[in-house]
Amino acid sequence: MLWIFAHPEPRSLSGALRDEGLRTLREQGANVRESDLYAMKWNPVVNAEDFGAAAESDRLIVGATSKKAFNDDELSDDILAEQEKLAWADAVIFQFPLWWYGMPAILKGWFDRVFVKGFAYGVQRPDGRTLRYGEGTLAGKRAMVLLTAGAPERTIGPRGVNGEINDLLFPLQHGTLWYAGMSVLPPLTICGADRVSPERYDAAAEALRGRLRSLSTSDPIPFRRQNGGDYDEDLVLRDDLAPGRSGIGVHTS
Amino acid sequence: MLWIFAHPEPRSLSGALRDEGLRTLREQGANVRESDLYAMKWNPVVNAEDFGAAAESDRLIVGATSKKAFNDDELSDDILAEQEKLAWADAVIFQFPLWWYGMPAILKGWFDRVFVKGFAYGVQRPDGRTLRYGEGTLAGKRAMVLLTAGAPERTIGPRGVNGEINDLLFPLQHGTLWYAGMSVLPPLTICGADRVSPERYDAAAEALRGRLRSLSTSDPIPFRRQNGGDYDEDLVLRDDLAPGRSGIGVHTS
Numbered sequence: 001m002l003w004i005f006a007h008p009e010p011r012s013l014s015g016a017l018r019d020e021g022l023r024t025l026r027e028q029g030a031n032v033r034e035s036d037l038y039a040m041k042w043n044p045v046v047n048a049e050d051f052g053a054a055a056e057s058d059r060l061i062v063g064a065t066s067k068k069a070f071n072d073d074e075l076s077d078d079i080l081a082e083q084e085k086l087a088w089a090d091a092v093i094f095q096f097p098l099w100w101y102g103m104p105a106i107l108k109g110w111f112d113r114v115f116v117k118g119f120a121y122g123v124q125r126p127d128g129r130t131l132r133y134g135e136g137t138l139a140g141k142r143a144m145v146l147l148t149a150g151a152p153e154r155t156i157g158p159r160g161v162n163g164e165i166n167d168l169l170f171p172l173q174h175g176t177l178w179y180a181g182m183s184v185l186p187p188l189t190i191c192g193a194d195r196v197s198p199e200r201y202d203a204a205a206e207a208l209r210g211r212l213r214s215l216s217t218s219d220p221i222p223f224r225r226q227n228g229g230d231y232d233e234d235l236v237l238r239d240d241l242a243p244g245r246s247g248i249g250v251h252t253s
Numbered sequence: 254m255l256w257i258f259a260h261p262e263p264r265s266l267s268g269a270l271r272d273e274g275l276r277t278l279r280e281q282g283a284n285v286r287e288s289d290l291y292a293m294k295w296n297p298v299v300n301a302e303d304f305g306a307a308a309e310s311d312r313l314i315v316g317a318t319s320k321k322a323f324n325d326d327e328l329s330d331d332i333l334a335e336q337e338k339l340a341w342a343d344a345v346i347f348q349f350p351l352w353w354y355g356m357p358a359i360l361k362g363w364f365d366r367v368f369v370k371g372f373a374y375g376v377q378r379p380d381g382r383t384l385r386y387g388e389g390t391l392a393g394k395r396a397m398v399l400l401t402a403g404a405p406e407r408t409i410g411p412r413g414v415n416g417e418i419n420d421l422l423f424p425l426q427h428g429t430l431w432y433a434g435m436s437v438l439p440p441l442t443i444c445g446a447d448r449v450s451p452e453r454y455d456a457a458a459e460a461l462r463g464r465l466r467s468l469s470t471s472d473p474i475p476f477r478r479q480n481g482g483d484y485d486e487d488l489v490l491r492d493d494l495a496p497g498r499s500g501i502g503v504h505t506s
Contacts, residue, residue, distance in 0.1 A: 008299060009313040044297055044358035046261060060262040062350075063403065063447065097315075101428030102355060105297035105362025111353050133414060150316065152487070158499035159490040161386060161479050163423055167501050171421055175354030194316065226414050234405070237412040246411035247500045248420050 001025055002089035003034045006096040006107035010039075013193050014097055014148050016201070017208055021093065021146070024209045033085055037106045043078065044109020050076050066116035075116065082114040091142040091215055092182070094172075097193065098149040101168045111176055120180040125227075133174075134225035136181030142215060143177045144185040145169060146208065148193035156191065165189050166221070167248050174223055174251060183220040185211075222253050254278055255342035256287045259349040259360035263292075266446050267350055267401050269454070270461055274346065274399070277462045286338055290359045296331065297362020303329050319369035328369065335367040344395040344468055345435070347425075350446065351402040354421045364429055373433040378480075386427075387478035389434030395468060396430045397438040398422060399461065401446035409444070418442050419474070423501050427476055436473040438464075475506050 003022060007014040025032045035042075048055040051065050052074030069075045075083075086092065096107050115121065120138060123131045131137075149156060149165075156165045165187060166173065173184045188211050190196070190204045211218075224230045230241055230253070242250040256275060260267040278285045288295075301308040304318045305327030322328045328336075339345065349360050368374065373391060376384045384390075402409060402418075409418045418440060419426065426437045441464050443449070443457045464471075477483045483494055483506070495503040 008301070008315070011312040012314075038298075044362065045291075046352075046357065048261070059264040061265075061447070062261070062352075099299075099315075100361075100364050100368065100432075101424035102361065104299065105358040105365050108353075108355060108361045109297065109358025112358050115353065155488045157489065159495075159503060161477075161484050161488040161490070161504070162428065163501055163504065164499060167420070168424055168428065170416055171354035171424070175415060175421065179353075194314070224414075231414050235408045235414040236410065237414070242412075246417060247502050248416055249500050250412060251414070251416065 001030045001032045002085050002092045003032060004092060004094045004107070004110065005034060005036045006038070006094075006104050006110070008038045010036075013190070013196055013201070014095060017146065017148075017190070017204065018095055020205045021095075021208055021212055024212050028213070033089070035082060035085065035110075037110060042106055042110060044106045044112065046109070046112050050079060050113060052076065063117045063122065067118040067122060070116050070118035079113055079116070082110065083119055086114070086138065086141075089141060091144070093144050093146055095146040096148075098147050098151075098168075098189075101162065103172065115176065115180060129227055131181070132226050133178055134181060134223065135227060136179070138177075139181030141182045142185060142220070143173075143182040144211065144215065145173065145187035146211075147187060148190045150193055151191060153189075153191040156189070170248050173221065174248075178221075178223045184223070185215065185218055185220050224251055224253050254283045254285045255338050255345045256285060257345060257347045257360065257363065258287060258289045259291070259347075259357050259363070261291045266443065266449055266454070267348060270399065270401075270443070270457065271348055273458045274348075274461055274465055277465050281466065286342070288335060288338065288363075290363060295359055295363060297359045297365065299362070299365050303332060303366060305329065316370045316375065320371040320375060323369050323371035332366055332369070335363065336372055339367070339391065339394075342394060344397070346397055346399055348399040349401075351400050351404075351421075351442075354415065356425065368429065368433060382480055384434070385479050386431055387434060387476065388480060389432070391430075392434030394435045395438060395473070396426075396435040397464065397468065398426065398440040399464075400440060401443045403446050404444060406442075406444040409442070420501050426474065427501075427504060431474075431476045437476070438468065438471055438473050477504055477506050 005018050048060050051069035054069035054074045055065050096103050151162055154160050155162045158164050177184045258271050301313050304322035307322035307327045308318050349356050404415055407413050408415045411417050430437045
């Protein structure tokens with residue numbers, strides 16, 4: 001079990017929930033490792049230096065160069081360390097405060113740098129079809145997003161002004177985690193994060209403990225598999241599925 | 254006019270389009286400034302050091318501390334320089350390669366650090382209602398996203414496996430730019446970015462020139478205004494608008 005934490009202040013609501021979560025998992029006997037990105041002073045910026053000798057010959061083409069560096073064992077040590085943790089983990093918690101309806105840059109850049117071509121994407125089947133969305137190098141692992149948000153709950157509900165939280169998280173939950181093959185559990189969102197009373201904190205901690213206890217048994221979000229027959233050869237959803245509709249909702253079954 | 258560029262390699266398709274765009278604008282007589290985030294070695298990580306003396310007294314609460322630093326003129330110089338450019342500009346182009354269906358971390362962290370409370374959000378009307386989504390400190394300015402994507406065009410269309418591009422960009426276009434008051438023009442997306450022939454490059458450059466020529470006159474995305482009567486007191490869309498529907502699409506009129 002791997003816990004990725006991306007908040008600058010350990011003495012925060014997020015920090016308290018992280019401590020609570022790690023304690024719960026260890027009490028269950030889980031083997032838990034952590035990447036506390038701020039504490040690690042994680043560098044989130046993709047650069048030629050990430051790729052060692054693979055980047056020295058020509059202009060930087062990020063996808064191709066990262067794949068060459070992955071294959072030639074030229075990736076920088078900080079990237080390799082995170083890939084080793086991911087390969088080891090059976091489940092990963094991604095915890096962050098929602099900033100501008102997405103991840104803090106330090107976490108976005110963890111994906112930009114760690115999820116390189118060959119490691120997390122760009123792998124093909126013998127028939128040439130790319131493994132993606134439900135299949136891939138990280139298939140079999142579970143992921144869950146744990147986030148704090150300043151917004152009141154109704155404003156990130158189905159018709160709330162900010163957009164529904166699963167729609168806001170689609171690039172992460174579907175476009176990144178599911179893309180790489182991971183099974184994504186529904187997120188746990190703690191709203192009104194700057195105004196949490198002791199009673200609401202207790203409820204949030206209890207919700208978190210419950211989610212962690214059922215992590216290996218609860219149902220993931222039923223995203224459609226790219227290669228499961230729902231999408232045509234151009235990777236467009238078949239006409240007879242969710243007929244006449246479009247939008248993020250059509251990609252769950 | 255301000256051009257924000259977030260690609261690590263100037264000798265790339267993105268770099269060529271940036272040069273093309275800047276040349277077009279200057280030929281039109283526009284006064285153009287640029288933030289080339291990689292060239293500037295922009296730091297995308299929110300930290301206590303951003304807030305000077307405003308952060309020294311207590312644990313870091315990002316929203317409140319950033320507002321105090323903004324009010325007390327304690328923000329770090331690199332943040333102030335970007336805020337000055339934004340305040341000056343009548344329109345802003347945000348150009349980036351789509352990485353994991355979102356912005357590269359260096360650009361996400363430009364928003365995390367520059368769009369602080371007081372400058373880009375958290376401003377209230379005399380009646381206590383917060384200015385947000387169509388109103389706010391950046392109202393009156395135009396914004397356009399220009400992006401390159403590896404994916405083929407149909408896969409980011411309405412029923413494509415990756416999700417429709419405007420849905421993927423909702424956290425940026427709606428949750429950040431429109432949130433702060435900016436009018437957001439439809440994005441220009443150049444697909445299949447690693448496989449662009451000279452003919453396709455010419456078409457992309459022509460499309461870009463056309464979009465830049467009509468930047469001040471074309472219609473923005475018709476996102477709903479938070480305080481325009483479409484949302485109730487809890488900031489939930491009124492029952493009689495897009496009745497029975499939910500999802501990102503309900504937030505445009």
